[in-house]
Amino acid sequence: MTTRDKGVAQPEARSSLINDPQVRAVFFQVLLVAVVAFVGYVIVSNTIANLQRQNIASGYGFLSNIAGFGISLTLIDYAETSSYGTAILVGLLNTILVAVVGIVCASTLGFLIGVARLSKNWVISRLAYCYVEAIRNVPLLLQIVFWYFLLLNAVPNARNSLEFGGSLFLNNRGFFLPKPVFGDGAELAFWGLILSVVASIAVKVWAKKRQMSTGQQFPVGLTALGLIVLVPLLCLAVAGFPVTFDYPALKGFNFTGGQRVIPELIALVTALSIYTSAFIAEIVRAGIQAVSHGQTEAAHALGLRHGPTLRLVIIPQAMRVIIPPLTSQYLNLTKNSSLAVAIAFPDLVSLGGTVLNQTGQAIEVISIWMLVYLSLSLITSAFMNWYNQKMALVER
Amino acid sequence: MSKNILPLALGAAMGIVASAAAAQAGTLDDVKAKGFIQCGVSQGLPGFSNPDAQGNWTGLDVDLCRAVSAAVFGTPDNVKYSPLSAKERFTALQSGEIDILSRNTTWTLSRDTSLGLNFAGVNYYDGQGFMVRKDLGVASALELSGASVCTQTGTTTELNIADYFRSNNMPYEVVAFEKLEEVVKAYDAGRCDVFSNDASGLYATRLTLTNPGDHIVLPEIISKEPLGPVVRHGDDQWFDVVKWTHNAMLNAEELGVTSANVEEMKSSDNPEVKRLLGVEGAFGEMLGLPNDWVVAIVKNVGNYGESFDRNVGPNTPLAISRGLNALWKDGGIQYAAPIR
Ligand SMILES: N[C@@H](CCC(=O)N[C@@H](CS)C(=O)NCC(=O)O)C(=O)O
Numbered sequence: 033m034t035t036r037d038k039g040v041a042q043p044e045a046r047s048s049l050i051n052d053p054q055v056r057a058v059f060f061q062v063l064l065v066a067v068v069a070f071v072g073y074v075i076v077s078n079t080i081a082n083l084q085r086q087n088i089a090s091g092y093g094f095l096s097n098i099a100g101f102g103i104s105l106t107l108i109d110y111a112e113t114s115s116y117g118t119a120i121l122v123g124l125l126n127t128i129l130v131a132v133v134g135i136v137c138a139s140t141l142g143f144l145i146g147v148a149r150l151s152k153n154w155v156i157s158r159l160a161y162c163y164v165e166a167i168r169n170v171p172l173l174l175q176i177v178f179w180y181f182l183l184l185n186a187v188p189n190a191r192n193s194l195e196f197g198g199s200l201f202l203n204n205r206g207f208f209l210p211k212p213v214f215g216d217g218a219e220l221a222f223w224g225l226i227l228s229v230v231a232s233i234a235v236k237v238w239a240k241k242r243q244m245s246t247g248q249q250f251p252v253g254l255t256a257l258g259l260i261v262l263v264p265l266l267c268l269a270v271a272g273f274p275v276t277f278d279y280p281a282l283k284g285f286n287f288t289g290g291q292r293v294i295p296e297l298i299a300l301v302t303a304l305s306i307y308t309s310a311f312i313a314e315i316v317r318a319g320i321q322a323v324s325h326g327q328t329e330a331a332h333a334l335g336l337r338h339g340p341t342l343r344l345v346i347i348p349q350a351m352r353v354i355i356p357p358l359t360s361q362y363l364n365l366t367k368n369s370s371l372a373v374a375i376a377f378p379d380l381v382s383l384g385g386t387v388l389n390q391t392g393q394a395i396e397v398i399s400i401w402m403l404v405y406l407s408l409s410l411i412t413s414a415f416m417n418w419y420n421q422k423m424a425l426v427e428r
Numbered sequence: 429m430s431k432n433i434l435p436l437a438l439g440a441a442m443g444i445v446a447s448a449a450a451a452q453a454g455t456l457d458d459v460k461a462k463g464f465i466q467c468g469v470s471q472g473l474p475g476f477s478n479p480d481a482q483g484n485w486t487g488l489d490v491d492l493c494r495a496v497s498a499a500v501f502g503t504p505d506n507v508k509y510s511p512l513s514a515k516e517r518f519t520a521l522q523s524g525e526i527d528i529l530s531r532n533t534t535w536t537l538s539r540d541t542s543l544g545l546n547f548a549g550v551n552y553y554d555g556q557g558f559m560v561r562k563d564l565g566v567a568s569a570l571e572l573s574g575a576s577v578c579t580q581t582g583t584t585t586e587l588n589i590a591d592y593f594r595s596n597n598m599p600y601e602v603v604a605f606e607k608l609e610e611v612v613k614a615y616d617a618g619r620c621d622v623f624s625n626d627a628s629g630l631y632a633t634r635l636t637l638t639n640p641g642d643h644i645v646l647p648e649i650i651s652k653e654p655l656g657p658v659v660r661h662g663d664d665q666w667f668d669v670v671k672w673t674h675n676a677m678l679n680a681e682e683l684g685v686t687s688a689n690v691e692e693m694k695s696s697d698n699p700e701v702k703r704l705l706g707v708e709g710a711f712g713e714m715l716g717l718p719n720d721w722v723v724a725i726v727k728n729v730g731n732y733g734e735s736f737d738r739n740v741g742p743n744t745p746l747a748i749s750r751g752l753n754a755l756w757k758d759g760g761i762q763y764a765a766p767i768r
Binding site: 083085086087088089100101102103104112177181184185189204205283284285286288295296373374375376378382385386388389390391392394 | 514515518519522538539541542543544564573574575576581582586587589590591593594600601602603604605606607610613614617618619621660661662
């Protein structure tokens with residue numbers, strides 16, 4: 033009504049304010065904000081009313097209550113008397129473990145298959161093609177369950193374990209390997225390792241500078257490898273090799289001692305790596321094919337041999353095409369790891385679900401899930417963006 | 429397959445967010461309006477809730493939902509079933525996706541209070557046990573030090589295992605799956621030495637193993653597991669309907685009213701029977717039900733004893749004796765409040 037009054041008060045206005053595009057724009061934006069705010073208000077007040085009616089407490093206080101359940105794989109100290117918060121943290125670390133190991137395995141496998149796809153050898157490229165097509169087209173959950181039960185059914189029980197060299201054992205309780213136990217003086221080796229890494233970086237910087245000014249090359253890779261292997265070994269020798277191994281041994285029903293990798297982890301990482309590698313293979317193939325053949329010819333014309341051509345000319349250019357889609361595969365792998373619940377791997381979703389079930393705090397637990405996956409994804413893509421920028425074409 | 433906890437949990441959150449208006453109407457009115465009861469059951473536990481070859485659900489827990497349907501609608505068939513894993517079940521009830529949860533669910537304090545639920549009685553008194561392969565050569569649960577135990581997540585079972593092994597100072601490993609099917613497959617494949625569940629559930633799942641004869645149930649019962657139907661907190665009328673349906677089945681058994689003789693019993697001189705069958709008094713109306721509600725229950729589903737015998741009793745593959753679940757006057761602890 034007031035708009036109309038104003039319209040009358042200003043005689044020179046051609047038409048009423050209702051038709052003024054600016055007034056309309058403001059009006060509809062205000063309306064939209066009001067509707068969104070109202071919907072938000074209804075959601076929040078309904079939620080509070082419903083929770084109160086059902087007598088469900090809200091807030092994150094439950095995280096410090098005692099969890100009371102056991103977990104089969106914990107990277108940090110956890111006992112049944114630990115809190116729900118600790119249980120969720122255990123799940124988060126397990127998710128990160130699967131994601132990191134899965135990403136490394138999937139990338140390695142994916143690059144190999146991707147290169148195999150381009151092989152001049154017909155058999156190899158066909159095999160790689162079949163691998164990609166078969167793996168990409170079978171649902172991941174099915175593959176996880178397949179690998180898990182294949183593993184459980186194909187390997188013997190603890191008493192008839194497969195034995196490798198008397199210290200590695202594989203059975204349907206997992207893969208057991210000797211665990212190094214570091215005694216007094218072993219920290220020397222740790223410092224040695226850090227020192228050799230720093231030294232390697234220094235060598236690299238120096239070598240680059242020298243190449244720039246004199247054109248002479250220096251075997252940086254070999255030097256670094258030598259440093260990183262030899263220096264810690266030397267340190268250990270000085271300290272008198274204070275390392276012993278804890279060997280797994282059959283005791284009662286099961287193996288005790290040593291380091292154990294549970295079958296759920298093996299199956300999950302295998303399935304995720306194989307599944308994601310098929311997608312990565314295609315990305316790698318596309319990336320390499322995107323670099324025009326002229327680049328190779330030009331490099332050869334400059335006198336570069338085949339190896340340096342690949343390393344210095346083709347791959348850096350292919351990487352620019354590869355990295356962005358690769359990032360989304362890494363994100364997929366991380367999120368797909370939540371299918372772990374199907375095979376009893378205690379990841380974030382699985383343990384969060386248990387906590388949700390024991391406490392009834394659905395909204396809180398879901399908010400934690402969302403926050404964590406969002407953060408993991410943002411961190412991964414921030415890292416990949418940084419890497420992408422580093423690899424990107426430097427334009428002048 | 430197994431990842432439906434996420435959508436369900438999200439659904440629950442949404443349900444909690446959005447269901448204000450709907451739920452306040454009262455479940456009994458809702459159920460009458462939609463014409464059926466949505467009943468949450470297990471994903472297949474013979475004797476308790478299990479679909480047969482034609483997809484019809486049967487079992488002791490199923491009978492309870494059928495009895496409520498008979499009480500409300502006069503027919504036991506107005507029930508739709510939602511098979512739920514242990515983990516999904518409470519969210520499904522809280523969010524209003526189901527009206528009753530009748531799925532071998534243990535009555536505990538935290539579930540009764542902080543989960544926003546109400547337990548409407550105990551239709552099976554149970555306790556947790558262990559099953560192992562015979563060739564393991566174990567005769568007592570106290571010999572299980574170092575064992576791997578398979579179970580389902582989101583259960584009291586999971587918590588009791590932790591308590592038991594911890595208080596007996598035995599190291600153990602728990603492998604917790606989301607679906608019973610996977611628990612059983614993993615145990616069958618030798619991933620675990622032990623399968624743990626409510627004792628009734630052990631007998632039920634043993635039937636589904638490759639060679640049931642190769643497995644034994646250990647003698648120890650390590651916990652109290654009173655299993656019963658559950659409804660949402662804050663809806664007293666519906667709570668009463670479910671609670672008294674269960675009580676009516678027990679009272680019918682106690683008074684000798686069976687599906688075979690219920691019509692004759694209507695002319696009984698016993699005032700308790702008269703009240704039970706709605707010949708005297710208006711007890712059905714007090715619940716918001718037809719006055720012959722118990723007649724409909726007993727005629728269609730039977731009394732508690734009939735339901736027990738048909739589903740889990742000595743003449744079924746489960747062959748469970750009444751034990752604790754006998755009526756109080758027969759030495760058990762099934763005891764229903766009187767209808768008056
Ligand atoms: N009484 C236990 C539940 C026991 C339970 O759910 N046991 C599992 C096996 S360990 C089961 O029977 N599951 C049947 C299904 O998921 O269909 C509780 O209330 O937490």
